[in-house]
Amino acid sequence: MVKVAVCGAAGGIGQPLSLLLKQSDLITHLALFDVVNAPGVAADLSHINTRSKVTGHGKESMDEALSGAHTVIIPAGVPRKPGMTRDDLFKINAGIIRDLAEGVAKNCPGAFVLVISNPVNSTVPIVCEVLKKHGVFNPKKVFGISTLDVVRSSRFASEINPAIDPKSTRVTVIGGHSGVTIVPILSQIPGQSFSKEQLEILTQRIQYGGDEVVKAKDGAGSATLSMAHAGARFATAVLEAAVTGKSGLVESTYVNLAADADATAAFRARTGLDYFAQDVEFGHEGVKRILPLPAISVFEQALLDEAIPELKVNIAKGTSFISDSA
């Protein structure tokens, strides 16, 4: 039995993400939780003729939705409007994420937790701190989904250089998931030969790709469809490794560096951080190993130098949200 709970399932991301997850034969039960409209979305999806059972759970039924879940995916909370940064969402989303993490600790303490809600750089530390407080924290099982940065990187790179196949090219994106903390390692794309100017334009576009969507949607939210695609891709990789034992599955993701004791010291020495996005290989228990940092160019090192202080602030904001209220 593989029960996957989606929290925020009736939202702009939650609905298409749940639709994509309904296609997966790895999932036997899809439990959709939202404070509004979850039963409607669940009834609709439940008619699709794939293996999983679909159930909907409203405001009062979080425990039921999470109970015994193998994996919990969280796109709950408010998205950005024009002029907002991801950090502006903290005030509202931090409390929502804390409450959902409490629900995980109580109902499915061994679950994989995949966090989409922004600001990811801070919401992932919130989840980890709540799980620590309850004595059920396993750093191998908590992930910030930064896959949309990876998806954008290969797509945008292919627009500049059509020899790059956006589907088969996987760009490593390190750092975090907002603005300057997004550090795409474009120098490692096989066969790439971007000029300095192209690199600058491309990097800026990847770092602020979300703003293109926020602006185009003009007040109606941020990326939802591309995010659902990215979220389903990430969740599928985690599930495939955990459920079928498939090896060699790697994605960039924002994790607590304690997830891989062998890698921790090297990363801490290089970044001074407890959380970082980097290529991770998945295994039965979640993080199998955090890959070593790839070779990075002088340009990318400068980006990383700019990302680290911002990440430090974002991480402290998340951890102190829980420790200060203890």
Ligand code: NAI
């Ligand atoms: P949305 O507003 O369309 O949907 C959010 C859903 O969460 C709503 O259905 C709402 O009822 C639900 N919700 C609110 N409080 C809840 C609670 N306590 N428990 C369960 N459900 C609750 O927003 P959208 O566009 O789906 O975005 C969701 C989040 O994902 C935002 O924080 C956004 O910034 C983030 N996001 C993350 C990305 C990433 O790359 N990691 C990319 C794009 C958005």
